[in-house]
Amino acid sequence: MLPHELPVSPGEWPRSAGSLTLSLPDPEGVDAVLRWRNDPEVTEWLIQTRINPESLKKEWLSSLTNPLQHVVIAWLGDEVVASGSLWIVDGMGQSHGDPEAYSNREADIDDLVDPRRRGRGFASQIAGVMLGLAFDEVHLRRVTAGCFADNHASRRVLEKSGMRLEQYGVRDSWHADHGWLDGCTYAMLAEEWASLNL
Template sequence: MSEQGTGPWATQRLVIRKGRASDAEEIWPWREDDELNRWLTAIPTSPEQNKERWVAGLDSNYVAEMAGTIVATGKIAPEQAWAQSEVADQVDGAQVEIGWVVAPGHQGRGIGTEFARALLDISFASGARRVTAYCFADNAASARIMEKIGMRREAHFRTDSLHRSGRWLDSYVYAILDTDPR
């Protein structure tokens, strides 16, 4: 993927920028919220582990701020598109995955939709031709956001994801192409 620029980028209410190592301290309190953690793939168990994971992902991490406070974190991560070997070198940067987490206390106000739409715009402006996003099927709020920003549900996998509750859950795959209407 071509360089995504350094930002910051602005939406109606948000300032979006690349993540910094120092952001880990501000987002750590979210990681102690059980409702938020319900859908996260991995939960850090200490501020140190949170910072370590955040810093390890800085190439892909983004934050959304309102009035100087981080209200959401997200990612734009390269995915390897499938290709035949003769043309495999042409798929670099063609496909990315986006994801987001909205801070407790800021959910239900359209911030997730606004942020996800911005991540989509940044992805396409950076040269991606396909953007994907994933969620547990039970995470209705995340699926709604994907649909609101124009993504299509391309797959519904039945009981393919083991949740930390011990239950096998369904999952969804959403995607949008740079040529799709938004």
């Protein structure tokens, strides 16, 4: 599938996920995420640690017209408590043959939760919505999520969402404070999503 054939902001928004309302990014919602996005408690286990607020705002607002990136902002009433992101990428493999087989057929996902609002199932709710978006609406074939092996909360969220631990890398992931650490990749195929949702 070529980029111009992918849907931009598929489906109806906002939508509910448990107690959350998930919306597409707008300036108010992105500004609210930016109030906690660079907190050390959030960045501790991220690959992209401190970000430039203006760059993130521009990127997330641009996702509204970018079929390769989908961002959702999670509201609990009038408070922004979390976000979810999905990036569409090519599948790994040989680059000749039918490009529709591998081009833009996979995605990576991640979640960010306000440190004051952790442990209430918000990331798990968002992960479920992002998987549904990827498989039911964008019709991708595989979704992955990577994390440091020591990011236990993230691993638990991915396990609860039904993703498989597909790769455990021994000291394959660089951490600026802790050096070379173990890393994990979790994955789910479209057929696995379908069998979970029969």
